[in-house]
Amino acid sequence: MGSPPKTSERTDRIIQAAAQLFARQGYHGTSTREIARLADISENTLFRHFERKEDIFWTALDTSxxxxxxxxxxxxxxxxxxxxxxxxxxxxxxxxxxxxxxxxxxxxxxxxxxxxxxxxxxxxxxxxxxxxxxxxxxxxxxxxxxxxxxxxxxxxxxxxxxxxxxxxxxxxxxxxxxxxxxxxxxxxxxxxxxxxxxxxxxPALRPWDATPAVAKIESPSEAAE
The missing domain is CATH 1.10.357 (Tetracycline Repressor; domain 2)
Structure with missing residues (x-):
């Protein structure tokens, strides 16, 4: 049996799951239960990492x-x-x-x-x-x-x-x-x-497009003639 994921790993999973759900369903359309389920943790565990759903959202946005x-x-x-x-x-x-x-x-x-x-x-x-x-x-x-x-x-x-x-x-x-x-x-x-x-x-910055009507820009060869 493998060891449980570290706290930082759980936090990363929560953030990734939350970003995915918030982006797809909106803030009010996403529940903490859904976030916990997608992160493969219990809702109680989720609230050990974040006090409020709003905190999860802003962390997910900041990370993105x-x-x-x-x-x-x-x-x-x-x-x-x-x-x-x-x-x-x-x-x-x-x-x-x-x-x-x-x-x-x-x-x-x-x-x-x-x-x-x-x-x-x-x-x-x-x-x-x-x-x-x-x-x-x-x-x-x-x-x-x-x-x-x-x-x-x-x-x-x-x-x-x-x-x-x-x-x-x-x-x-x-x-x-x-x-x-x-x-x-x-x-x-x-x-x-x-x-x-x-x-x-x-005319001022793109002389290759057209010759200005007011003042003609002479080429070096024309000026020399």
């Missing part, structure tokens, strides 16, 4: 956010490129990858915002603010250097997130059937094209 710490490091590396033509596709790729391959986190965020809104905003802000702040600061520099149009960086950040969240394939994510890689690539291309056209003044 852990993968975003890696994305924060990736974001810093991407932003170092500076050029919006390089940065924006990479940022959108990260956002869409999160939508596509971290469906449980998205579902838990949705549950928190809908059913436990009083605390959800502060919890989500705690995890997301470093990422949002880094990207917003980058956009601010781009506005100041006239790399992109003179728009509110906070508005741009929110709007970019929203365009990803309303991606038509997102319904498949929430239903448990994430879109294939090809759909993600198509979405990245479509959203990149859209945002580059919205943000970048084409």
């Amino acid at each position: 956010f852990s993968g975003l710490r890696v994305r924060k490091d990736l974001l810093a590396g991407i932003i170092a490129f500076e050029a919006p033509e390089i940065v924006l596709p990479q940022i959108l790729s990260l956002l869409i990858e999160t939508v596509t391959f971290k469906p449980q986190l998205l579902c838990l965020i949705a549950v928190a915002l809908i059913e436990l809104r009083w605390k959800a905003e502060s919890v989500c802000h705690q995890h997301l603010s470093p990422i949002v702040s880094a990207f917003t600061s980058y956009l601010t520099r781009c506005v100041e250097s006239q790399r992109i149009r003179n728009l509110d960086p906070h508005m741009i950040t929110s709007a970019m997130a929203m365009t990803v969240m309303v991606h038509p394939e997102l319904s498949r994510v929430f239903s448990g059937t994430p879109p294939p890689h090809s759909d993600s690539r198509d979405a990245i291309r479509a959203y990149t094209k859209f945002w580059l056209e919205v943000l970048i003044p084409q």
Whole structure:
């Protein structure tokens, strides 16, 4: 007969079971009895680890956010490129990858915002603010250097997130059937094209698209003639 699982192992099982159930059934639709059953422990044992169901939920959400710490490091590396033509596709790729391959986190965020809104905003802000702040600061520099149009960086950040969240394939994510890689690539291309056209003044920052009507940009060979 094997030895009983250690406390940390039981806690991990509870968190994993809770995240799965909360994401699928919502907060109010999930009971501690169901969590205990899926974690293969008794309900009494569950309450030795967590005093309340709410504590289980916030721990599960906090644990699910852990993968975003890696994305924060990736974001810093991407932003170092500076050029919006390089940065924006990479940022959108990260956002869409999160939508596509971290469906449980998205579902838990949705549950928190809908059913436990009083605390959800502060919890989500705690995890997301470093990422949002880094990207917003980058956009601010781009506005100041006239790399992109003179728009509110906070508005741009929110709007970019929203365009990803309303991606038509997102319904498949929430239903448990994430879109294939090809759909993600198509979405990245479509959203990149859209945002580059919205943000970048084409005559100023994309001279390869068209010659400005007011002042012609001469090539080195033309200038020499």
